[in-house]
Amino acid sequence: MVNMKDVARAAGVSQAAVSYAYSQPAKLSENQVRHIMKTADRLGYAGPNIIGSSLRSGGRTGAIGVMLMDTLQYAFTDASTKSLLEGIVRSRRLNALALTLIPLPHGDPARSQDGPRNAGAAHAALRGLVDGAIVHSLPDNHPALLTLRARNMPMVIVDAPALPGVPLVGIRDREAASAQLRHVLELGHQRIGILVERLRPDGQRGRANRSRWTNSPERVVRERIEGYRIAYEEAGYHFDAVPIIEVGAFDPHSAAQAATELINGDHPTAIVATSDAMAIGVFEAAKTLDLDIPTDLSVIGFDDAPEAAPLGLTTIRQPMVEKGEHAAAILFDLIDGTQTSDCMILPTELIIRSSTAAAP
Amino acid sequence: MVNMKDVARAAGVSQAAVSYAYSQPAKLSENQVRHIMKTADRLGYAGPNIIGSSLRSGGRTGAIGVMLMDTLQYAFTDASTKSLLEGIVRSRRLNALALTLIPLPHGDPARSQDGPRNAGAAHAALRGLVDGAIVHSLPDNHPALLTLRARNMPMVIVDAPALPGVPLVGIRDREAASAQLRHVLELGHQRIGILVERLRPDGQRGRANRSRWTNSPERVVRERIEGYRIAYEEAGYHFDAVPIIEVGAFDPHSAAQAATELINGDHPTAIVATSDAMAIGVFEAAKTLDLDIPTDLSVIGFDDAPEAAPLGLTTIRQPMVEKGEHAAAILFDLIDGTQTSDCMILPTELIIRSSTAAAP
């Protein structure tokens, strides 16, 4: 492949002159620049190799990373992740940059053979390929976070984990979850079941005991359940009696299986889910079990994903698109050194539709 | 930031030993590797910088690029592009790599001040940041293609342009378009209007004359219109009388404006659109003009996007997700040198729903 030296030789100038022609053309005469560019064109030189220039100047690669839990395939089916990406790409800055999507499919860092640091470091993209990163919903102490830290990579975390000194874009998960549970309590429900995606990235399913959620490395779910506990105990009940069912996955179909177990085992009159995807699984289970929503069973979700409104799903709206927009804005501030940006906590809202009704 | 030299010094070994510890640990004694890794961990070394290693070894960056026409914001709203990305990320290989989305928002290369080559080369991501690229729907001779070529970058083109020696994943656009037009001809329509996104990236709107489409740099639309011409003339009509309206954008709302002009000016009984997004714009226009579809106006789209079925839109289905899957598979073959992959032409299918009916 033709490089800068070739162009310099062919143009009869120094390599430095060619470099200046691209990066600081004002330093050269117009004629010189024109001559160099013409030569470059003739040789099929595609411009300074970003790898070489980035290495030399410690400079920018021109790409922003988004670290996503699980595979990219999951990211492109999950409504929340899609909304987050939609928000991120609203940044006009990105039109001149590239967006690098980085999957972190190794859910459980403990399973890695290489020790905590290398598990994250193994991923090429974490090793200098991007100028900054938006991290979405990783478990506490995920090795990728250590890697980013070690590299002094400008970063913003969306939702989880909360890391001292790193800007967080999120919501008040505990309060929002309390509001979610309070809605069904106010409708008179007492036999309530809770459906969560996962408390640990170990694929475990089924009923979770207390220490499993109090020690969960997933900040969002941990805080949400704490919110449920507070609201439930404020109503005068014992939270330990409330079944918390772990789906072990993020898709509605897996949720439907877990919901079926929950319904058959505990006969709840209301199910509170930590995402709309989980709640949609409850619809599927109810259909199979021939239960009517909301007559026989109330369901409330979380997110207000695009699928929620058509289904009439009562839910807590959280502004995912705005999260993406804010995360991108803060990241660019960090990269520019414009300011040391703080955390950004966005509002949530209870959206009452037709999937919740008074207890039978 | 701590680098390999620091680790070597702290561990009391040569820099080469550290490099081997990461890339070819079998070359070292187990104890040596353990000692080096422990030292790296202690210093917070995040592993070999990808920029340094890539420069030295001419090796992989660990990222695959997708070059997208227009902004990323557009890419994340357009149903076809989303489906394409969905297909691409089905590749299991991507779980260990990163996917770099590269927007090419400068629609019209002719407008660039820097000459054809530099317009493309200006984009950092084109200059060595990715190991290979999937290119989607660029106009003929887009400078980004020259840049990729000049770099010998493994590449696959989806839909357009067709470039000698570069694998193309696409459909038989001409034949599919003929089938699309034939459907409305067979329903007895003669006053037909054609709605296309754009024939050139110059933002022009309204009625297009013959040379504008015969010389269009957009391969797909050019071939589609040629397909319309063939079907129309086979039916014994003069194609020059058929209005071809250019929307100048890709969104349904812009299409609705163009459709309104088309309906008011030519009073067609059927509108043939080059995408479902355009066809959805016709629904919007019809509603405003108080026309019933299909009683007063038949509409046929192209793509079979997710929105088509709920609307009852008759359309030509093209397998966008599969295009993405094939493009990724071919690209990885190219990168691996496994084989020189050929073009891949996928089937299309007429899907008759309720938006087309016999001519009034």
Add this chain to the structure above:
DNA sequence: CTGAAAGCGCTTACAG
């Protein structure tokens, strides 16, 4: 206004 030289972080053929 231009050119020679140092060095960014790394890998690998080669000598020991």
Add this chain to the structure above:
DNA sequence: CTGAAAGCGCTTACAG
């Protein structure tokens, strides 16, 4: 089994 050395493609302070 280990280490010294060259060089990947580039940028920039410095001397002319």
